[in-house]
Amino acid sequence: MRVLGIETSCDETAASVVALDGGSAPEILSNVVLSQIEEHAAFGGVVPEIAARAHVEALDGIIEAALADSDVSLDQVDAIAATAGPGLVGGLIVGLMTAKAIAAAANKPLIAVNHLEGHALTARLTDGLDFPYLLLLVSGGHTQIVAVRGVGDYQRWATTIDDALGEAFDKTAKMLGLPYPGGPNVEKAAASGDAGRFAFPRPMKGSAQPDFSFSGLKTAVRQAASAIAPLSDQDVADICASFQAAVADALGDRVARALARFRKEFPGKAKPALVVAGGVAANRTIKATLEALCSEAGFAFVAPPQKLCTDNAAMIAWAGIERLRAGMAGENAADFAPRSRWPLDSVSAPLVGSGRRGAKA
Ligand code: KG4
Ligand code: ZN
Numbered sequence: 054m055r056v057l058g059i060e061t062s063c064d065e066t067a068a069s070v071v072a073l074d075g076g077s078a079p080e081i082l083s084n085v086v087l088s089q090i091e092e093h094a095a096f097g098g099v100v101p102e103i104a105a106r107a108h109v110e111a112l113d114g115i116i117e118a119a120l121a122d123s124d125v126s127l128d129q130v131d132a133i134a135a136t137a138g139p140g141l142v143g144g145l146i147v148g149l150m151t152a153k154a155i156a157a158a159a160n161k162p163l164i165a166v167n168h169l170e171g172h173a174l175t176a177r178l179t180d181g182l183d184f185p186y187l188l189l190l191v192s193g194g195h196t197q198i199v200a201v202r203g204v205g206d207y208q209r210w211a212t213t214i215d216d217a218l219g220e221a222f223d224k225t226a227k228m229l230g231l232p233y234p235g236g237p238n239v240e241k242a243a244a245s246g247d248a249g250r251f252a253f254p255r256p257m258k259g260s261a262q263p264d265f266s267f268s269g270l271k272t273a274v275r276q277a278a279s280a281i282a283p284l285s286d287q288d289v290a291d292i293c294a295s296f297q298a299a300v301a302d303a304l305g306d307r308v309a310r311a312l313a314r315f316r317k318e319f320p321g322k323a324k325p326a327l328v329v330a331g332g333v334a335a336n337r338t339i340k341a342t343l344e345a346l347c348s349e350a351g352f353a354f355v356a357p358p359q360k361l362c363t364d365n366a367a368m369i370a371w372a373g374i375e376r377l378r379a380g381m382a383g384e385n386a387a388d389f390a391p392r393s394r395w396p397l398d399s400v401s402a403p404l405v406g407s408g409r410r411g412a413k414a
Pocket of ligand 2: 168192
C-alpha cells in the first residue's frame with residue numbers, strides 16, 4: 054500500500070509518500086516539509102493570507118519533490134490523503150483542492166484526513182504502538198489529552214480552556230522581546246535563568262476539571278515583567294526559567310491525572326504508553342517532567358522523532374493507510390469541504406478558546 058499525503062493546515066507546506074508492504078514495518082519513502090517561518094517572522098505569528106498564498110506557490114513543487122524522492126510514480130500510489138481540517142481555511146482549501154485534482158486526474162481515491170488524527174496515529178508509524186494509548190498533543194494550535202482507542206476512535210480527555218501551550222510560549226517570548234517562534238527562544242533563555250526567582254501560578258493544578266489553562270500564567274508573566282522593567286538579559290532568563298517551570302509543573306499535574314484515569318479505564322493494558330506530539334514536545338524541561346511521571350506510573354514514554362511530531366505530511370499519508378486498511382477511507386471525499394474546525398472526538402463538548410486558531414476541538 055502506498056499513499057501520497059498532503060498537509061497545508063497551518064504554516065508548513067508538506068507532501069510525503071508512505072508505504073506499507075504486507076506484515077513488515079511501514080516505511081516513509083519521502084517526507085518533504087517547507088516551513089513558512091521566514092514569511093511570518095516579521096509579523097510575530099502566522100498570517101493566514103500569507104500562509105494561503107505561500108501554499109499555492111509551493112505545493113506543486115513539494116508534491117513533485119515528494120514523489121521524486123520516493124521513487125514512486127503517481128500511478129503506483131493507492132490513494133491521495135490530504136488534511137481537510139482543522140486549521141486555517143485558506144491553506145486547507147489549497148491542499149484539499151490540489152489533492153482532489155490529482156485524485157481525479159490519476160483516478161485514485163481521495164482520503165480527507167483530520168490533522169489531529171495524523172498526530173494521534175504517528176506513534177503507530179514510528180513505534181508500531183498498539184491501541185489503546187494516551188496522546189498528549191502540545192503545539193501552537195492545540196493542547197489536548199486524547200485516549201486513542203482505535204482508528205477513528207478517539208476520546209478527548211482534556212483540552213485548553215484558553216490559550217494553546219505553544220501560543221503561551223510564543224506570547225511570553227513576544228512580551229520579553231524574544232524572536233518568533235517563541236518556544237525555542239524561551240527554552241534557550243531559560244537555560245541560564247533562575248527558575249526559583251518568580252513564583253508564577255500553576256493554572257488548574259489540583260483541579261477536578263481535567264483541562265488546561267495558560268492565560269492566567271501569561272498575565273502573571275506580563276505583570277512580573279512590567280514591575281521590573283527595563284529588563285536585563287538576566288531578568289529575561291529568570292522569567293523564562295520560572296515560566297517554563299510553572300508550565301512543566303501544571304502540565305505534569307494534568308498528565309498525571311490522565312495517566313491515572315487511563316489505568317482505571319484500561320486495566321487490562323499491561324504496558325500502557327503516553328505519546329507526545331506537537332512542537333512544544335521538543336522542550337527538554339517538559340520532556341524530562343513527562344518522562345519522570347511516566348516512569349513513576351509504569352507508562353512507556355513515546356516521543357516520535359521531532360520531524361514527525363511537528364506538522365508534516367507523512368502523518369497524513371499514514372492516517373490514509375490506516376483508514377484504507379480499516380476500510381474507513383470514506384465514500385465521498387471528492388465532495389468533502391475543508392473544515393476549519395473539526396474535533397477529533399465528536400462526543401466531548403467543545404470548550405471555549407483552545408488555541409490561536411480558535412475553538413476547534
Ligand atoms: O507543532 P508545531 O510545529 O506547529 C503547530 O503549532 O502547528 O508547534 C509549534 C509551536 C510553537 O508555538 C513553538 O513556539 C512551540 O511549538 N515550540 C516550543 C519549542 N519548540 C517549538 N515550545 C517550547 N519549547 C520548545 N523547544
Ligand atoms: Zn499539528
